[in-house]
Amino acid sequence: MSEVGRIGFGVADVMALRSQVLARSTALREVRAASETGGSVAAGAAQPPGAGFADTLHKALKQVSAVQAHSSQMQVAYERGQVTDVAQVMLARQEAGVAFEATLQVRNKLLNAYQDIMRMGG
Missing domain, CATH: 1.20.5 (Single alpha-helices involved in coiled-coils or other helix-helix interfaces)
Structure with missing residues (x-):
């Protein structure tokens, strides 16, 4: 009992x-x-209309990099004992994983669009 x-x-x-x-x-x-x-x-x-695609892409990649850096910092802090809440560490790791996966999907879509455009020209 x-x-x-x-x-x-x-x-x-x-x-x-x-x-x-x-x-x-x-x-x-x-x-x-x-x-x-x-x-x-x-x-x-x-920004003027239509002039910000490269800037927007660059900002998005910087944000993904920042999320991954934060995740790494949280993991190192947890390993040192500075952070004791494992939920925070896991949440940061999951957020970094989702951000990376989304970036990978965007890259794949851009690559497919580029390949489609190159096929049209020929």
Whole structure:
């Protein structure tokens, strides 16, 4: 019976941790949405229409690089014992993985579009 009590206590701890992770994830999404909305309005007003594809691509790659650097810093801090919340470290690693995967998909789409354009010319 004591094992059942421990399992119940463990489940409660896991559920509490889950709710904390979900709350932090929601907060991160809200912060990101606010920063993207503010950043895109300012960038759109400063650049002429159609002149910002290379700049936009460069900014996106810089952001992915920053996310990956943050993930690495979090992992190193966790290994040193400076960060004790493993959920933060895992969230940073997942965010870096998703950002890299999205970048890879964009690269693939751009490469396919380039190849299609090159086939049209010939």
